[in-house]
Amino acid sequence: MATRTGQDGLSRDRIVEAAIAMLDDGGENALTFRALSTRLKTGAGAIYWHVANKEELLAAATQAVLADVLRGDEGDTTPRDAVRAIALGMFDAIDHHPWIGGQLGGLASRSASMRIIERIGQQVQALGMPQEHQFFATSTLFSFILGVAGQNAANARARVGGRGRAELLGAEAAIWASLDPAEFPFLRSAAGQMGDHDDREQFLVGIDLILSGIGSAR
Amino acid sequence: MATRTGQDGLSRDRIVEAAIAMLDDGGENALTFRALSTRLKTGAGAIYWHVANKEELLAAATQAVLADVLRGDEGDTTPRDAVRAIALGMFDAIDHHPWIGGQLGGLASRSASMRIIERIGQQVQALGMPQEHQFFATSTLFSFILGVAGQNAANARARVGGRGRAELLGAEAAIWASLDPAEFPFLRSAAGQMGDHDDREQFLVGIDLILSGIGSAR
DNA sequence: ACCTGAACACCGTTCAAGT
DNA sequence: ACCTGAACACCGTTCAAGT
Secondary structure (H helix, E strand, O other): OOOOOOOOOOOHHHHHHHHHHHHHHHOHHHOOHHHHHHHOOOOHHHHHHOOOOHHHHHHHHHHHHOHHHHHOOOOOOOHHHHHHHHHHHHHHHHHHOHHHHHOOOOHHHHHHHHHHHHHHHHHHHHOOOOHHHHHHHHHHHHHHHHHHHHHHHHHHHHHOOOOOHHHHHHHHHHHHHOOOOOOOHHHHHHHHHHHHOOHHHHHHHHHHHHHHHHHHOO | OOOOOOOOOOOHHHHHHHHHHHHHHHOHHHOOHHHHHHHOOOOHHHHHHOOOOHHHHHHHHHHHHOHHHHHOOOOOOOHHHHHHHHHHHHHHHHHHOHHHHHOOOOHHHHHHHHHHHHHHHHHHHHOOOOHHHHHHHHHHHHHHHHHHHHHHHHHHHHHOOOOOHHHHHHHHHHHHHOOOOOOOHHHHHHHHHHHHOOHHHHHHHHHHHHHHHHHHHO
């Protein structure tokens, strides 16, 4: 893989590479076949010789970005740590390429999802869950990861216009803090944590929470 | 709310109502301002008098569809049952209107998300979690719900072309069952459950898993 | 105040024609 | 085999003009 045929001459890999770059700095809306072909100094329709359509291109980009996570070997850590490592691998990929959050659920990137579910499932199995519950436990972990991915994607979309993460979070926290305490007691009390939490830590706490649920259901 | 001014005369409510109907039976791509204005027997631009743009329209539709879940009162059930009730309310809304799965994460429907987080948060509080952990526990539950919502949305998108849920699930299970057992031991062993599980039950198991994680972290 | 509908600036995708 | 670029059938959105 990644057999670049050279600087000139289109290739699926060069197209995917360029698509990822555009997605990374402009979000999903920034990826158009016209802009892509301009960047690649080729005609609008040329891309279709290498890629069936936009959906396939997005799926290929998603797969490329998740390559590391999809490949990984667990070594001889505990199942618990292995799950955390897989999840964190996903988190970091999503963090660097938030647009994959909108892709992971889709049918087009099903083979990537299957590999991830497989890796998580093996660890859930090793955790000693009874057979009948392994499937549900694994999909709970996977759904949680997808949920975080989707929120990251949405946040990144909101960020395209300007403001950075800290600014956005600060604004959100300010809104929470200014709510009617009779109607929104919880949000008010959590406004502080909303304002300065660490996304990665929050994510890990979620994984741990589910893992300890799995532990107590064993 | 829902003050229909009559059969004739546009109104925000009539527009949102029509938009929901179109989204329900054609998915997100089926909602265009042209098709919408045809259905409402009006001009393409008329809608913009009542709605700022498509994003706002989608947010309004999402809010309308979640109205019941957003309003609800918990009565005097246990916190655990209250969380399950809120979550199931979300699940059913998502099940009937899968397109909201793509909206919930977004900034446009933030006020809806805030209400849901508030309701869940209050119950997590009642569950006896220490203050510092309530925020993370609540957002774990919320992220999980969003993840399931996103997958439902993606599945519904795949279904637009034809095949129903059972068919799609059967096909997926068949793929899992035919995988190389050396490379995909987990997916193979779970193929049966993949084929005939109940989505609602799977969702509830996830909620329970997180709840029991919360219980043991208390 | 509210609606019309043509017009603008885009899209993804196709396809005859070139090399 | 691979690429070009015009053309097709759409989009969301705007806005002068109507009532």
